[in-house]
Amino acid sequence: MRYEGMIYRPPGEWKSYLLQCTIGCSNNSCTFCSMYKDKQFRVRPLDDILEDIEMARKAYGSKINRVFLCDGDAIIMKQDQLLTILEKLYRTFPHLEKVTTYAGPKSTMTKTPAQLNELREAGLGRAYLGVETGDNELLAKVKKGATAEEILEAALLLKDCGFDLWTMIILGLAGPGAPSCQHAIATAELMNKMVPQHLSALTYMCEPGTPMYRDVQQGTFQLLNPREVLEETRLLLANIHEGPIHFTSNHASNYLSFNDTIPDKTPGMLAKIDSALSGETKIRSEWSRGL
Numbered sequence: 001m002r003y004e005g006m007i008y009r010p011p012g013e014w015k016s017y018l019l020q021c022t023i024g025c026s027n028n029s030c031t032f033c034s035m036y037k038d039k040q041f042r043v044r045p046l047d048d049i050l051e052d053i054e055m056a057r058k059a060y061g062s063k064i065n066r067v068f069l070c071d072g073d074a075i076i077m078k079q080d081q082l083l084t085i086l087e088k089l090y091r092t093f094p095h096l097e098k099v100t101t102y103a104g105p106k107s108t109m110t111k112t113p114a115q116l117n118e119l120r121e122a123g124l125g126r127a128y129l130g131v132e133t134g135d136n137e138l139l140a141k142v143k144k145g146a147t148a149e150e151i152l153e154a155a156l157l158l159k160d161c162g163f164d165l166w167t168m169i170i171l172g173l174a175g176p177g178a179p180s181c182q183h184a185i186a187t188a189e190l191m192n193k194m195v196p197q198h199l200s201a202l203t204y205m206c207e208p209g210t211p212m213y214r215d216v217q218q219g220t221f222q223l224l225n226p227r228e229v230l231e232e233t234r235l236l237l238a239n240i241h242e243g244p245i246h247f248t249s250n251h252a253s254n255y256l257s258f259n260d261t262i263p264d265k266t267p268g269m270l271a272k273i274d275s276a277l278s279g280e281t282k283i284r285s286e287w288s289r290g291l
């Protein structure tokens with residue numbers, strides 16, 4: 001119930017009680033991201049977190065049925081601390097159905113399969129993994145702090161341990177032309193190996209205060225126009241053959257909204273993109289886009 005700084009959550013967690021377990025992000029180096037730049041990463045004292053759960057119980061009663069552990073990367077916490085938090089949450093809220101968290105690739109790999117299984121059995125049900133791209137060159141350029149191979153290893157580990165894996169990628173992250181194609185193809189290839197249960201595509205929006213914002217201002221990075229974003233999305237979707245993957249692009253940053261299954265519904269999604277490219281289907285106007 002006490003929060004430090006701006007709090008972020010995945011769009012699907014809008015109904016969840018947000019429990020701040022860490023402050024900031026353990027990586028905090030991505031050149032496109034402004035989320036936690038004002039925060040020095042640290043784990044909150046366990047007693048404060050447990051006290052917050054008590055405060056939430058007093059404020060909301062017993063009705064809470066979903067909890068999201070924020071800020072970035074709560075999975076990095078010590079195993080016994082996470083288990084204590086999960087045990088307290090499920091004991092305090094009898095209707096609790098699901099606890100979810102962001103899971104950075106490197107932090108996930110600090111856990112053994114036995115530990116992840118233990119967390120899963122204690123009720124940590126879903127992990128949100130920021131993939132951004134499958135292109136190693138681009139991952140290094142945006143300072144993601146992990147390679148596509150490391151991200152894949154973490155993702156498969158989470159899946160093997162029974163987590164509902166929700167991945168996120170960013171359209172437009174590479175800029176136009178050949179880098180855009182490379183980004184789309186490499187990301188599709190990664191998804192074919194990973195086959196996450198969910199894949200959300202956001203569209204890159206320039207965030208003041210980030211290194212990429214400076215690049216855009218200086219003209220050394222070019223944003224995609226709507227047509228280029230649609231073409232990149234088309235190339236991505238046309239090259240993901242494995243599934244089922246629940247695909248969404250219904251975030252406010254996206255020009256065209258999808259909430260469908262790859263590969264069964266891919267032909268329909270491609271047809272919708274073609275229709276948008278020809279001007280028949282309207283896309284989100286620039287002024288109504290947001291993060």
Ligand code: SF4
Pocket residue numbers: 025026027028029030033034035036072104130144
């Ligand atoms: S994109 Fe994710 S990993 Fe990168 S700095 Fe932002 S919160 Fe941290």
